[in-house]
Amino acid sequence: MSKRVLLYTLVLVLFMGLGIAISGTLTPQEQLGKQLFFDKNLSDPVGQACAACHGPNVGYTGPKSIINATIVVYPGAVHTRFGNRKPPAAAYAGDSPILYYDAVQGLWVGGMFWDGRATGWFLGDPLAEQAQGPFLNPLEQNNASPEVVVEKVLASNYQALFLQVCTDASLYYECIGRAIAAYERSKEVSPYTSKYDYWLKGQVVLTPKEQWGLALFEGKGKCAACHAAPVFTDFSYDNLGVPKNPLNPFYYEPEWNPAGKAWVDTGLGGFLESAGYDPAIYEPERGKMKVPTLRNVAKKPNPLFVKAYAHNGYFKSLHEIVHFYNTRDVLGSCSAKKFPLPGINCWPQPEVSENLNVSEMGNLGLSSMEEDAIVAFLKTLSDGYTP
Template identity: 50%
Template sequence: MGATDTATTSAMINGGVSQPLNTMEKLGKALFFDTNLSTPKGQSCAVCHGPEAGWTGPLSEINAHGAVYEGAKHNRFGNRKPPSSAYATPSPVFHMTSPGEFMGGNFWDGRATGEILGNPAADQAQGPFLNPLEQANPNMQVICQRIKQSRFAEELVGESYAALFAQVFGPGSFDCRPRNLQATYDYVGLAIAAYEGSSEVNAYSAKFDAWQAGMVELTEQEMMGWQLFNGKALCSVCHLTTPGPNGEPPLFTDFRYHNLGVPKNPENPFYTQHKKFNPDGENWIDPGLAGFLETRPEYQEFAEQNYGKHRTPTLRNADLRPDETFVKAFMHNGVFKSLEEVVAFYNSRDTGMWPPPEVDQNLSPLLGDLGLSAQEQAALVAFMKTLNDGFMSE
């Protein structure tokens, strides 16, 4: 496609990939990429959500092993692989759809519910700054002071944080005094979520989108993959290929929770974390959704039936990486290292050739012995590669 065609296509799909960010999105962008806002300094959101790696872990070496990223404090690790921070904003507020069945929220286990700020991504964005295993600030006051002192917004978008806050949330809205601190911190969450929801992050600029818009053809192999995805391989039962909750192009998730029976990742550094963070040591098992439900009196009774379930991730940008040799990790614990391996697992979980599931209950019956040939598995992988953004701006 020529440059003009490309611009026209993206304009048709999302109003233009290169559409300039509005002021609130610019503020969110600065907060997202600013490495001055952690304790100690040096860690921005992008350290674990790099755009070049499809908004997930940008370090090949880490992905190839434990797939869990070190927090701002040396040697402090969380327990899960960073999911994509793109396409997270359309997730509905966490809710129960029928007794024991849940939908929405952010994080693998939905615990950024969206109940606080009305949007899971905004609730989520407040978490990492204070999480001792991520940006590790002791309290909101410290974050506020760090934002106040940082010159990063000027460097990145040409205006100071104070000026950006004033324009978006009103004069004097950036205020670290105790009585206004919570409001200021809510603005931080909302601004980051606005950036995460912008057309720069949720670009819908993949070959798939161009194909849906009738601008390009899929290859024979990609087309075969698409048909399998929606048919024999059952992928679209959970990775929906219908429009999103607000009429977005397909997001390839149902925002619901399932246990696929993924094996443990023995290299997860969390197994050897200090007892204070992981009292179970190497016997630790990721409870998934159940871990969050147990913290909520109204949902506790449903914990057992949701043990080991994780929220279906988007498949957009699943394969996006800075170069061919770069390793990406898949699933909540990053145990799989290629899309080929993921598809092989779906095809043959129940044939005895994989290590036992991390959680051997509530297993989804939709996978395990799909009877896909090598050619069919390769076609599924080829199709998933059409979901990488950037196709339309090349």
């Protein structure tokens, strides 16, 4: 063997070893889930993967600054079609229980989506059930049927892995959902590598400001009442009175939204109504949205990148949403704005004014330095921190 060939062979072997080492951190099922999550062929027309709306570099939520700053809602594989909500994080969702009513607390808990409609009642796992939805949603990946998705997977370059993991042909589509859920729960997507996590293990210290923010988060700010550690959600639902986002393209899609501009996002209540529950059950839930995880809320590729917050992305910065919690009931209300502006000193009417949470927010009496400290604490929840 010539020296050059030897060198090339060595380099090749090294790379292969590296490849195995990297993929070796995932189980075959998680590895399959990863292939499915990033596969742009699993849409009609091709081009849209789950990652188009759940990007790793922003904590698996909307990865495009310009969209977050404006319409918030991501276009589907058919680019003229839009859903109606902001993509929540696909990370850290795996601990949400099967949707149930907790009679003691008088709260609905669990499920997936802002309105809980991926309940987990069918597969016994809300995350796996959720993962079966987007491939078939005409406003998202738009495939005609589960069989079409399975066919595409069988024709993919990870076919062998698929056949290794999914052995029962009658359960192929279910197996796809479960593999994606396994990947979303894996150490790669939900790694618990934030500064906060290293602080819990005693490996780093929080700055005095971050420490103060944590104390406010758990105390005067009342945040931990709903955003409970370690995932920073208790998987329940609440109506915070978030105003409408007038730029939501769903208002202008008569084919999918016959109500047009009069459409109201009724969240959990709307789902329970469509699922056939009595008004006595769904009316108290109208306007309530799932409490989202706060892990990675501040994670972004650069400081100028805009992220949108809440189910309709009305807020464009953490300062804005914290200010809203603090002052919703203190500042006067403004007439609905054509364009939501930062630094506002009044708030438009809530999108849904029934069932508003008035006991845990609205008038927290935080100073602007205290608001800043809470934001500083939220920034310690971004994964990928090196201690």
